[in-house]
Amino acid sequence: MNDATPAVEIRDLHKRFGHLEVLKGISLTARPGDVVAVIGGSGSGKSTMLRCINMLETPSAGDIAIHGETYAMRPTRDGGLEPADRRQLQRIRAQLGMVFQNFNLWPHRTVLGNVIEVPVQVLGISRDEAVARARQVLDRVGLAEKEDAYPAHMSGGQQQRCAIARVLAVEPLAMLFDEPTSALDPELVGEVLNVIRDLAAEKRTMILVTHEMSFARDVASHVVYLKDGRIEEQGPPEQIFGDPRSPHLQQFIRSIA
Amino acid sequence: MIEAIDFSLLALTSPGWGGALLAGFLRSVELAAGGYLLGIVIGLLGATAKLYGGRVLRDIAEIYTLLIRAVPELVLMLLFYYVGTDLLNQLMAAFGREGIDIDGLSAGILVIGLVQGGYATEVFRGAIRAVPPGQIEAAQAFGMSPFRVLRRVTLPAMAPHALPGMANLWMIATKDTALLAVIGFSELTLVTKQAAAATREYFLFFFAAGLLYLALTLISNLGLRWLERRARRGLPAAA
Numbered sequence: 001m002n003d004a005t006p007a008v009e010i011r012d013l014h015k016r017f018g019h020l021e022v023l024k025g026i027s028l029t030a031r032p033g034d035v036v037a038v039i040g041g042s043g044s045g046k047s048t049m050l051r052c053i054n055m056l057e058t059p060s061a062g063d064i065a066i067h068g069e070t071y072a073m074r075p076t077r078d079g080g081l082e083p084a085d086r087r088q089l090q091r092i093r094a095q096l097g098m099v100f101q102n103f104n105l106w107p108h109r110t111v112l113g114n115v116i117e118v119p120v121q122v123l124g125i126s127r128d129e130a131v132a133r134a135r136q137v138l139d140r141v142g143l144a145e146k147e148d149a150y151p152a153h154m155s156g157g158q159q160q161r162c163a164i165a166r167v168l169a170v171e172p173l174a175m176l177f178d179e180p181t182s183a184l185d186p187e188l189v190g191e192v193l194n195v196i197r198d199l200a201a202e203k204r205t206m207i208l209v210t211h212e213m214s215f216a217r218d219v220a221s222h223v224v225y226l227k228d229g230r231i232e233e234q235g236p237p238e239q240i241f242g243d244p245r246s247p248h249l250q251q252f253i254r255s256i257a
Numbered sequence: 258m259i260e261a262i263d264f265s266l267l268a269l270t271s272p273g274w275g276g277a278l279l280a281g282f283l284r285s286v287e288l289a290a291g292g293y294l295l296g297i298v299i300g301l302l303g304a305t306a307k308l309y310g311g312r313v314l315r316d317i318a319e320i321y322t323l324l325i326r327a328v329p330e331l332v333l334m335l336l337f338y339y340v341g342t343d344l345l346n347q348l349m350a351a352f353g354r355e356g357i358d359i360d361g362l363s364a365g366i367l368v369i370g371l372v373q374g375g376y377a378t379e380v381f382r383g384a385i386r387a388v389p390p391g392q393i394e395a396a397q398a399f400g401m402s403p404f405r406v407l408r409r410v411t412l413p414a415m416a417p418h419a420l421p422g423m424a425n426l427w428m429i430a431t432k433d434t435a436l437l438a439v440i441g442f443s444e445l446t447l448v449t450k451q452a453a454a455a456t457r458e459y460f461l462f463f464f465a466a467g468l469l470y471l472a473l474t475l476i477s478n479l480g481l482r483w484l485e486r487r488a489r490r491g492l493p494a495a496a
Contacts, residue, residue, distance in 0.1 A: 054398050086402075094400030104391035107491050108413045118399040121409055150491030170399065 005068045007032045007174045007205040008053055013062035015048055015229075016080070022048050024229040025062075030174060030222075033203040037216035037237070040226035041252060046209045049226070050178050053207065054096045055089060058082050066092045067173050094122050097167030098176040101183050103159040105151040111138065111162050112147040115169045123170065130169070137168040141195050157188030161195055174205040181212060213256055217241050225249045262461050266452075274452035274462065281448030282469045285434040287362060288444060292369025293430045297423070299370060300377025305407065307382050318378060325375025331436050337368045338440050365437050365444075369430060376426055384419035385411055416488040424481045431473055445469060 008030040015023040022045045030036045038046045051057040053064060055071065060080045063070050069092060074084035083089040105114050115134040119125040125133075138144050141161040151159050160180055167175055180196065181189045193215050200206060200219040210216050216223060216237065223240040225233045225248075233246045244250045269275040306318040325333065342364065388411060396410040438447035445466055453462040 056394055056398055090400040090402055092400075093398060096398070098395070098398045100391060100395065102389075102391050104389075104395035106392055106395070106410055106414065108416075108488075109491070117409065118401075121405060122400050152491055152493050 004031070006030060006065070007034070007067055008207060009063075009065040010049070010053070011063040011065075013049065013052060013064065014060045015045070015052060015057060016060045021060075022229050023052070023059075026226075026229070026231055028224060028231065030205055030207055032173075032205050033221075035200045035204075035206045035208065035219055035221045037220035037223045038207065038209045038226060039211075039213065039216055039223060039240075039252075044226040045229040046226045047178055050098075050176050050207060050209050053174075053176055054093050054098055055083055056098075066095060090122075094118070094170065095173045096176060097170050097172035097174075098178065099160070099163050099167055099180045101179040103151070103156070103163045103183070105159055105163055105166070107151050110148050110150055111143060111154075111165075114151070114162060115166050118166065118170050134165070134169055137165040138162075140168065140198075141165045142191070155188060156184045157191045160184065160192045164192075164195055164199075168199075174207060175199070177206060177208040177210070179209050179211065181210070211256075213241070213253070225252070227252075262458065264461070266456055266458055266461060267465060274448075274456070277448050277452060278445065278462070278465060278469070281443055281445040282473075284362075284442070285431070285444040285446075286473065288365045288369060288434045288437065288442070289427070289430040291362070291366035292373055292433075293427055295366060295370025296373025296377045296426065296430070299374025300381045301412075303374060303378030304381035304385055307378065308385055309403075322375045322378050325372055326379075330372050330433060331439065333372055334368045334436055334440065337371055338364060341367070361442055365434070365440075365442050368437070369433055372433065373426055373430055376429075377423065380419055380422035380426065381415065384415040384422070387418040388414040413488075417485070417492060420481070420485045420488055424477075424485075427477060427481070428474060431470065431477070 006029045008028075010026055010028040013023050013026040014021065026045075026049055028036070028049075038049065040046045048057055052059050053066075055064075058081055059073070063073075065071070069088070071092065072084040072088055073081040076082050106117065109117060112131065112134055115138060116127065116130040119130040119133065120127055135144065135147065138147055141164055143158060143161055143165060146154065146158065146162075151162065154162070164180075177196065181192050184192060189212070193212065196206075196208070197215075197219050208216070208220070218237075220237050223234065223237050224231055225240060225244075225246075227246075227248050233240065233244065233249050240249070241253060244253055266273055267275040267278070269279070303318045303321065306314040307322075310318065328336075392410055392414055393406060396406045401409065434442075434444050435446040437444055438450065441447070449462045449466040453459045456462070
């Protein structure tokens with residue numbers, strides 16, 4: 001594997017929920033260091049696409065490869081696909097980190113407990129080493145003082161920064177952000193975006209589903225506009241936001257400006 | 258009337274019945290604790306079978322909880338005890354083994370555990386469903402195996418939801434031991450009955466037994482309160 005191997009590669013991804021086809025053939029590549037921002041209206045399928053990357057949603061058709069390794073899939077009785085190899089699934093998932101809209105921290109564990117959980121339980125790192133690393137990443141997201149706090153006793157912004165620290169602690173090949181600021185009070189959005197901005201500047205591979213257009217324009221190396229389950233337009237941020245071609249995208253950008 | 262009661266009958270040594278009463282009480286606690294623990298194990302298995310199992314496992318768990326909760330406990334106990342041991346012995350005989358003599362304590366624990374398991378299954382099932390799915394999803398997204406998700410996330414996260422119901426079940430377990438008197442277990446109720454009958458001091462002995470059950474409940478409450486505080490750590494105070 002060399003640097004040219006895509007961190008995430010999606011080929012002709014389809015997803016159906018019953019008769020509703022949410023994704024209608026999406027192909028997307030994120031190379032190491034890419035920051036891909038995925039934008040689009042609600043119901044455009046952007047979260048579903050992101051959740052297919054770590055198989056929280058299973059594709060109905062299509063291939064997904066993480067750092068060159070394609071998920072082994074097998075057909076299900078209802079005409080969809082499911083992961084065929086649980087060990088492979090767990091191995092690939094452990095190389096990805098997802099930040100959720102609703103944080104999804106484990107409420108019965110402290111901040112430190114949340115951050116060391118995956119390194120210790122999944123990656124098999126010793127507790128001492130995991131704690132040392134956790135303190136570094138907590139320092140990075142500005143939560144060094146909070147390691148003994150429980151999630152419920154923190155603000156939404158702090159919880160989301162803790163969730164980002166939890167992802168950083170596994171040193172993922174790619175970070176997946178699923179609308180990371182949508183559940184936050186407006187005054188807390190900035191602190192989370194600043195952390196993500198710093199990470200983007202470090203050339204970490206990211207796929208970011210977001211409604212924060214000015215942020216996407218700032219940090220993304222590549223912007224993808226989804227409309228009705230298809231990629232309608234993609235390109236560098238200057239082009240997408242400065243010179244959008246498709247009428248839908250023009251209208252979308254006007255509507256949120 | 259109170260003056261007429263001879264409290265020396267409660268003395269620990271003969272001719273007092275206090276020692277026998279305490280021994281019966283300890284036997285009751287043993288039965289309750291053993292049955293309760295067995296019930297927890299069965300309940301966890303039953304709840305996971307109902308929530309995550311295939312069709313066969315789900316159906317087995319469904320039939321089990323239906324029967325346990327539909328039939329009176331006393332009938333169940335008589336059934337498990339007489340029919341159960343009979344079946345076991347026939348089974349052993351079929352394999353050419355000697356019939357085994359199940360000791361009273363194990364049989365009693367088994368009987369109480371099977372009953373408790375039916376209710377515990379439902380308590381745990383409800384508690385697991387109360388865990389926000391996002392917490393489980395996060396664990397899966399990080400590559401945890403299904404068993405590890407259960408052990409590290411689902412079970413600890415459902416504990417605060419399960420505790421009130423499980424505290425109830427413990428209280429029921431302590432009192433269900435009294436039903437075993439019918440089968441002839443020398444637990445507190447049977448011993449009390451014997452003492453009362455031998456001395457004709459019904460009020461004294463049943464009152465004493467009632468106090469022992471009450472003491473067990475009060476001590477249990479302390480423990481349960483501590484457990485609930487521990488399980489709810491990190492959760493908002495009111496919920």
